[in-house]
Amino acid sequence: MALFCKKTWVYCKKAVLPLGFLVVSFPMIYGQNRTIADSLEILYNTGAFAKKDRLQLLGDLAKNHPNPEKSLHYSEELLKTAKELGSKQYLLVGYREKGNSLRLKGDLSEGLASYFKGVKLASDENLNHDLGLLYISIAHVYSIMGNHSNTIQYYHKAIGILRELNDSLNYANALENLGDEYNLNMAKPDSALIFFKESGALFKALDSKIGMAYNLGNIGLAYAQLGQNSMAENKISEAIILLEALGDYYPICVYLTYMSDIYMQRNDWNAALGYAVKSLNLAEQYELKDQISAANLQLSELYGKKGNSAEALEYYKQHIAYKDSVKNITAVQQMANMRTNYEVSQKQIEVDLLNQQQKTQRIIVIATVIALFLIGLLAFGLYRRNRYIRKTKKIIEQEKDRSEQLLLNILPEETAAELKQNGSVKAKKFESVTVLFTDFEGFTHYAENLPPEKLVESIDYYFTKFDEIMEKHGLEKIKTVGDAYMCAGGLPFPTKDHAYRMIRAAFEIRDFVVAAKMEEKLEETRFNIRIGIHTGPVVAGIVGTKKFSYDIWGDTVNVASRMESASVPGRINISKNTYDLIKSDYTCEYRGEVQVKNRGKIKMYFVDHCI
Numbered sequence: 164m165a166l167f168c169k170k171t172w173v174y175c176k177k178a179v180l181p182l183g184f185l186v187v188s189f190p191m192i193y194g195q196n197r198t199i200a201d202s203l204e205i206l207y208n209t210g211a212f213a214k215k216d217r218l219q220l221l222g223d224l225a226k227n228h229p230n231p232e233k234s235l236h237y238s239e240e241l242l243k244t245a246k247e248l249g250s251k252q253y254l255l256v257g258y259r260e261k262g263n264s265l266r267l268k269g270d271l272s273e274g275l276a277s278y279f280k281g282v283k284l285a286s287d288e289n290l291n292h293d294l295g296l297l298y299i300s301i302a303h304v305y306s307i308m309g310n311h312s313n314t315i316q317y318y319h320k321a322i323g324i325l326r327e328l329n330d331s332l333n334y335a336n337a338l339e340n341l342g343d344e345y346n347l348n349m350a351k352p353d354s355a356l357i358f359f360k361e362s363g364a365l366f367k368a369l370d371s372k373i374g375m376a377y378n379l380g381n382i383g384l385a386y387a388q389l390g391q392n393s394m395a396e397n398k399i400s401e402a403i404i405l406l407e408a409l410g411d412y413y414p415i416c417v418y419l420t421y422m423s424d425i426y427m428q429r430n431d432w433n434a435a436l437g438y439a440v441k442s443l444n445l446a447e448q449y450e451l452k453d454q455i456s457a458a459n460l461q462l463s464e465l466y467g468k469k470g471n472s473a474e475a476l477e478y479y480k481q482h483i484a485y486k487d488s489v490k491n492i493t494a495v496q497q498m499a500n501m502r503t504n505y506e507v508s509q510k511q512i513e514v515d516l517l518n519q520q521q522k523t524q525r526i527i528v529i530a531t532v533i534a535l536f537l538i539g540l541l542a543f544g545l546y547r548r549n550r551y552i553r554k555t556k557k558i559i560e561q562e563k564d565r566s567e568q569l570l571l572n573i574l575p576e577e578t579a580a581e582l583k584q585n586g587s588v589k590a591k592k593f594e595s596v597t598v599l600f601t602d603f604e605g606f607t608h609y610a611e612n613l614p615p616e617k618l619v620e621s622i623d624y625y626f627t628k629f630d631e632i633m634e635k636h637g638l639e640k641i642k643t644v645g646d647a648y649m650c651a652g653g654l655p656f657p658t659k660d661h662a663y664r665m666i667r668a669a670f671e672i673r674d675f676v677v678a679a680k681m682e683e684k685l686e687e688t689r690f691n692i693r694i695g696i697h698t699g700p701v702v703a704g705i706v707g708t709k710k711f712s713y714d715i716w717g718d719t720v721n722v723a724s725r726m727e728s729a730s731v732p733g734r735i736n737i738s739k740n741t742y743d744l745i746k747s748d749y750t751c752e753y754r755g756e757v758q759v760k761n762r763g764k765i766k767m768y769f770v771d772h773c774i
Contacts, residue, residue, distance in 0.1 A: 178770065199227045204251060216251040218244060225260035231450065235264035249445060255284050255293055259300065266304055267413075269452045275304045295324035299337050306344055307453075309714075310642050314344050335365035343381050349645065350728065352388035354607060359385065376405035380418050390760070392425050416446045416454040420461050424761065427465060436465055456485035591706030597665040597741060598651040598697045598719055600727035601672060602630070603690035606646040621689075632671045636664045643717055646690075647727075651715055654703055662698055662744040666770060669694050669735045678735065695726025697738040725759045729767060739766040750774055 201222050206212055210221055221241040227235040242257035258281035265274030278301050285294040302317035318341040324701070325334040342358025345351045349726035359382050367410045368376030399418045404413050425604035426435035444459035467475035526544045529537050612619055617763055626643060633640045633650050642648045653659030676692045699719035704711065722738060727774030730736035756764035
């Protein structure tokens with residue numbers, strides 16, 4: 164799964180069960196599988212096997228090799244051989260193992276493309292079990308990309324299939340990763356623990372040591388999210404012991420980094436440093452780029468807190484280098500597909516017109532022989548041709564206007580213009596942007612008890628008004644996740660007064676929610692709202708693999724989210740950065756330095772009213 168790493172917008176992979184295609188054993192247990200892989204490689208390289216066993220041998224190498232580069236090599240060799248022999252079964256194995264290898268290497272877009280090829284094949288052949296497992300892997304990649312809606316969607320698809328097939332092991336795996344998504348990416352650890360409880364019971368009943376290890380680690384991370392560090396440390400320590408016995412080092416890297424973070428919060432610098440160094444060494448040994456990036460970032464923070472700026476800078480440079488190699492989420496493929504579709508439609512129109520023109524020419528030739536009768540027929544044909552052209556042009560213009568309007572509903576006008584002109588959009592950095600988050604108090608409780616149509620109706624009631632407020636103040640809605648609403652000011656066109664605009668919008672949002680609460684209409688569900696605001700630099704661009712969207716990243720986004728979670732219902736909580744920009748025009752109440760998860764203490768203010 165994916166989560167925001169501390170003080171940066173880089174995504175790193177959370178310790179997720181090596182799902183995808185568990186048939187007999189877990190394919191990524193390093194110590195055990197290295198021995199298997201070495202034996203299989205010797206057998207393959209010497210050629211001491213029957214020709215009929217070549218596909219099976221390549222499949223085992225692709226699944227069991229602990230080195231992602233080697234696994235990718237054998238996956239591609241398997242695909243090539245399976246195509247030559249016409250084996251759909253092993254073609255499917257090749258697609259999914261190639262996707263697994265690319266995902267572990269950090270090549271997310273290519274990995275996702277390979278998974279979807281497998282999905283098409285599994286759907287065509289009615290291989291529902293393989294389809295369910297592919298959905299788990301696809302959900303995992305979307306989680307790394309930060310696309311939460313697609314992540315939840317594909318996990319639920321997998322859960323539905325695996326439950327129906329009575330595949331308890333992989334059903335437990337899907338529950339485990341869905342719980343992780345709620346815990347670390349949607350900041351709902353209480354909900355996550357419910358999923359972990361169910362999956363943990365299944366792993367224990369199945370005597371799945373690796374499943375129990377991951378379950379313990381994920382429960383530990385949930386307790387860490389809840390601020391229960393002692394419980395978190397105990398669970399994570401138990402998980403690491405089990406994983407070391409199994410030789411599965413990838414999740415150990417993740418848990419070691421979290422252990423380092425826990426000790427850093429306790430100001431135990433030596434223990435924190437030891438865990439971080441061990442995580443980095445393991446990640447480098449097994450070429451796990453995302454965990455190399457995460458460990459380097461942790462070491463940079465540790466040395467920074469210690470006052471060693473030179474070491475902190477060196478580790479941060481390494482973090483950035485590996486971050487850039489992993490963070491390959493772009494919309495290039497989508498843009499190319501969109502341009503291709505448009506060009507194909509244009510070519511089709513040209514072909515239609517050419518066919519009509521050829522028909523007209525044939526009529527003219529016949530008309531010269533049949534005289535006046537066919538001259539009349541020619542005139543009629545020309546009339547129909549012109550009418551057809553006019554009608555076609557009108558349809559084209561209407562569809563063009565419709566496409567442009569839909570594009571503007573999804574993307575800012577400047578971004579949409581760049582997309583239409585160049586077929587792609589470059590990411591841009593904005594030095595000063597104000598980001599707002601809102602969240603409804605007690606929404607999870609209401610969501611569990613309300614009928615779905617009432618829940619959606621209530622959320623739509625609020626978010627429709629929020630959208631109007633954003634448009635009124637010249638702000639940009641970024642996205643909604645569940646009951647959370649996110650917007651930004653100062654982009655895509657930089658402005659000097661974005662902080663003031665956001666404060667005014669925040670007051671309107673708060674007043675609207677309060678007024679709605681006071682109406683007390685029969686059978687209406689109304690909420691209290693928390694609002695958090697922070698100002699700082701961000702990077703903006705387009706993300707997605709099937710449905711693209713405009714999004715922003717950066718430490719500013721993380722801090723703004725923390726401002727909202729640290730706020731109280733009915734109040735507007737802002738950071739010192741935002742306070743410094745608006746303090747001359749607004750009366751603010753200083754809250755002091757408030758402890759924030761993974762951030763330490765941050766100065767916060769409640770905005771009271773305009774001076």
